[in-house]
Amino acid sequence: MLFLLIQLLQCLFTLTRAQSTLCRTSCGGIPIEYPFGIDDGCGSPYYRYILVCSDSGKLEVRTPSGRYPVLNISYADPHIVVTDPFMWNCEDGEDYRSTRPFSLDTSTRFKLSPQNEYIFFNCSEDHVIVKPKPIFCERFPEHCDSSCDSASYLCRHLPGCSFAMSSSSCCSYYPKATESLRLMLKYCTTYASVYWRNVGAPQPYDQVPEYGIRIDFDIPATTRCLQCQDPSKGAGTCGFDTQSQSFMCLCKEGNVTTHCKDYDVSRQNRRVHVIAGTVTAISAAGAFGIGAGIWFLKKVRAKAPVTCGVQSNENRLF
Secondary structure: HHHHHHHHHHHHHHOOOOOHOOOOOOOOOOEEEOOOOOOOEEOHHHHHOOOEOOOOOOOEEOOOOEEEEEEEOOOOOOOOEEOOOOOHHHHOOOOOOOOOOOOOOOOEEEOOOEEEEEEEEEEEEOOEEEEEEHHHHHOHHHHHEEEEEOOOOHHHHOOOOOOOOOOOEEEEEEEOOOHHHHHHHHHEEEEEEEEEEEEEOOOOOOOOEEEEEEEOOOOOHHHHHHHHHHHHHHOOEEEEEEOOOOOEEEEEOOEEEOOOHHHHHHHHHHHHHHHHHHHHHHHHHHHHHHHHHHHHHHHHHHHHOOOOOOOOOOOOOO
């Protein structure tokens, strides 16, 4: 009976093992670091359920408009670059297939980067101002922000394409909100998103246009997370309790609320608590269970012969 009780306590300790063993650090070759996590309880709760590692091992981001493949993540300059498979690409040429607008959940800490630029194709000039921007802005400054530039650099130098669109079918515009993008696609057949990637070269050649949607994000740095990640304090992984969403430091030995070097102290406190609780339980229902077990074993021993080995003073239990 005592052996069974010890086994039960060991099982309880096993259930408190670290969530960090479940925190995958990459997906599809893309590193997963704080504040993100692809396993529940890892990273920051602000980005819970945002990233998903697909069955095929590809990293995707969830948004209200769908799931989009992630091209890369930068943590030094916090941003994600995703691609929209429904966007126009060079292979389409002037075959304008309908698409859907990309959107973000405004309740998250994601926002469209100002380094994005959108190219729209085959727009209705009855509903969209499609004009060469510098000339139009000079003549109508009050409507300048709402014009779609048909003489833009991107329309004349489509990234990765060996051709340029005619000015009547291509124009460049930066929508200030998701609703603006949705409205543009109401009157334009399709679009492509281009972001300006910094290549570290001297200006004005420091940025090059590439297809994709850049999404900027915040890293909610907290003292507890920095303490948890500190190599001198155990190099834990920042995570959260999946029920309360309160901060947890995920360690190899177990989860704590401070840092991994504190685990031994917290484990000792937990053991004292468990032992005290066990003593309390023994004084009530636990005492009955163990007492009944002992009584039963004694009763069986008094009536039945020993069949599993020889009983001696060295090996007898009671």
